[in-house]
Amino acid sequence: MPSRLRARDRVQGPCLGAPAYGSAVTTPRLVVEEELLRRNIDRVAVGARVAGVALRPHVKTHKCLEIARLQVAAGATGVTVATVGEAEVFVHAGFDDVLVAYPLWLDDDRATRLARLAGRARNAIGVDCTESAARARAMLPDVELMVEIDSGHHRTGCAPGDVGEVAAAGGVRGAFTFPGHSYSPDGGSGAAADEARALAEAGKALVAAGVEAPVLSGGSTPSLAHTDTGVVTELRPGVYVLGDAQQWELGSCSPDDIALTCHATVVSLAGGRVVVDAGSKVLGADRAAYSTGFGRLLDHPDARIVMLSEHHAVIEMAERPPLGTTLRLVPNHVCNAVNLADELWVGDQRWSVAARGRNG
């Protein structure tokens, strides 16, 4: 049986526009092009260094120790995470400066786990009101706080002028914001201006409240190029490292920058539709209002994923590749795609998505 199967392997369809593969490997799988990954890491690291701002990349995008190590080697001063569970993975792997950029409401479990990390790294956690700040300082008297402010995304965060009150809890390092309204067509520059205005106001309020030289932390991939580095002292972009269809469609990356694709196989042409074996359980179901579909094809810019089920993507494209063809899909939102995978394929290596599913 094995020898017949190996012979059959050569029947595998061609790979349109993508590098040839040494042997058939079951799809779907997430593949990272290391050269592009390193180029993205270096570009933003150099930009931050030249501008004189600290870079603390958000590792929720990749959840991968190997990628975070490349970011630190390129000059990142620490990493940003979204959850205590992610902090545990990175601290236990040796990362010694971790910011949980999330307005935590501490419970017993999370406080205990943060206390255990305190001796191993310099950590800070987010809060966005006087109650959560006081609670955090009462449960973890030595914890450093970053106060989240709302710069226009209207999700979490207090008003910039209110950071002084929150800072009364003590232990405040600075303020952070996520200018997430950058995720709209041409939203990057306006969101960056809002970010600068809000962080400048927060900075003044923190100094008035006795916080010396507060860290003023911002950054999102679509607003990154527009950052006012006269105000912002720290940047926390995430997606820039891998890229995705959202960034492609927002113009914040070109398809040539996209370092992660999902390799998928054409399994059905039965109804005249091109259907591949990757769906929402691999790509994520994200579809922003501005997105043109459920994902793109790297080698076919005109193609669109027009229908997405759990294990099917239906593609509208001019060509009709034969059954068995491998296509390179670009997920709309790479952070959610990576969080669905156990590992990333990088050349002949597999890198673990070490913090996958660490939501708590």
Add this chain to the structure above:
Amino acid sequence: MPSRLRARDRVQGPCLGAPAYGSAVTTPRLVVEEELLRRNIDRVAVGARVAGVALRPHVKTHKCLEIARLQVAAGATGVTVATVGEAEVFVHAGFDDVLVAYPLWLDDDRATRLARLAGRARNAIGVDCTESAARARAMLPDVELMVEIDSGHHRTGCAPGDVGEVAAAGGVRGAFTFPGHSYSPDGGSGAAADEARALAEAGKALVAAGVEAPVLSGGSTPSLAHTDTGVVTELRPGVYVLGDAQQWELGSCSPDDIALTCHATVVSLAGGRVVVDAGSKVLGADRAAYSTGFGRLLDHPDARIVMLSEHHAVIEMAERPPLGTTLRLVPNHVCNAVNLADELWVGDQRWSVAARGRNG
């Protein structure tokens, strides 16, 4: 430190409308109410038995051995899976009758893995064209095939009249269809009628091609109540076992039937918005055209999740529960939510999502 943390635990906010918890447990987590789960399992099992049709539930919904065992104990004749990876998990756990209801295009890896399972269970795989059928029979001469037909969902599947040609490959057990166009308001009865018409035509074509008493397999949760059991001989619903916001909004379950919720904590009220600590990395990002939001709240039928980030759900609701409150969220699409979790909380037990991430 631990004793102070335990004392603080009592500060934890109240749980609106939900059962009290013995102690604080970190959110977000997926919680299954076993009594409702068993009631859902029994209701459909009894319905199938009374109608004289086989029940082969789709276990992609829960990916959980404990739940599948309850389904078999209630009378399911076997299970349905979507991938070879899922088949491996269930066959190795002792399930001896597994259908991969997916139009597979076999590669070396998948064929080898299916061959290894052949001695342990009676398996069948899906194909939807002459090429994939011939390829499957060439690579795995003893494999049983189910031919997928398109009954109106327009995703995969050949035309019902074409099954005879596909059956020429040999080894065909019958035909299957997924009437997925049932996923639209009032779509259930029309999709069930389409399903019956298509399977009846496919059945005639298979008999004409020499397949004796072909299995005619259909079923989706929204069309289930409308199934024409004079035609359909096997049902493959999945979501009925747990329920979700899509089924609630389609009217194919009531909120009283929903057996899985995501318990999440209110972490921010800073901007006047209620924000909890579960986002698209926990609930999935699904939002069908007919959905009224990114998810619902079981105990607050008027509330809606109006904005969803990776770790934030912004909720519009009449009440403004205090920080620390636990709320029970209903994911839009439970299959994708479960696939994001490592385990389900069931009473004082945790059940593994054993086939999570088995996409290949």
